[in-house]
């Protein structure tokens with residue numbers, strides 16, 4: 782969108798679309814209210830300074846439903862897709878399998894780092910098979926279902942996410958440095974908004 786301010790042309794950056802996928806049998810049946818999706822949205826609100834919009838989805842622990850939601854959000858142009866739930870060892874936990882199904886390449890460092898940091902909070906952190914990968918031009922990151930795990934895990938990996946999105950030629954995500962120091966090893970200056 783181009784706005785005119787006096788004689789200058791002001792280009793408003795298009796908001797980055799970020800997919801938020803809650804995977805929960807009970808929340809999807811309405812047996813409890815989804816607290817995971819809103820917790821991810823609140824986290825992003827706190828950390829991101831550049832414009833973005835949430836594209837939320839709520840699906841049961843079903844591999845086809847999860848994979849379809851991930852694929853759809855990628856095709857809609859979400860640069861980042863964050864899932865919550867279904868990463869454990871229970872029979873119906875299949876979020877990592879759905880993620881692997883739709884991804885062109887896996888990014889195992891995300892899961893490794895989140896499990897490592899999560900051990901400071903709960904010894905059961907090793908029960909999460911959470912992973913990450915690239916689907917088209919989207920980075921998909923899995924989080925456990927416990928709403929409190931969302932900030933615990935995202936704090937551990939978010940500094941690497943904006944540069945990963947840069948490498949995928951997605952929108953430039955700017956973080957609030959007081960909340961999260963994004964690390965860009967080959968840093969280009971942010972484009973002049975004029």
Ligand SMILES: Nc1ncnc2c1ncn2[C@@H]1O[C@H](COP(=O)(O)OP(=O)(O)OP(=O)(O)O)[C@@H](O)[C@H]1O
Pocket residue numbers: 803804805806807808813814815816817818842865866867868869871925926927928
């Ligand atoms: N979206 C959610 N909103 C609120 N609480 C949740 C949510 N997802 C999970 N939880 C809580 O975290 C716990 C562990 O999450 P997990 O993904 O293992 O769910 P679950 O026990 O398989 O049940 P369900 O799939 O029906 O949410 C749940 O038992 C529930 O107490």
Ligand SMILES: Nc1nc2c(c(=O)[nH]1)N[C@H]1C(S)=C(S)[C@@H](COP(=O)(O)O)O[C@H]1N2
Pocket residue numbers: 865866867868869870874898899902903905906907908909910924925926927929930931933934
């Ligand atoms: N940071 C963090 N990681 C965590 C947890 C947590 O509370 N905080 N819960 C663990 C537990 S109890 C389980 S069973 C696994 C898998 O959770 P999920 O099936 O809800 O995805 O995540 C683990 N990882």
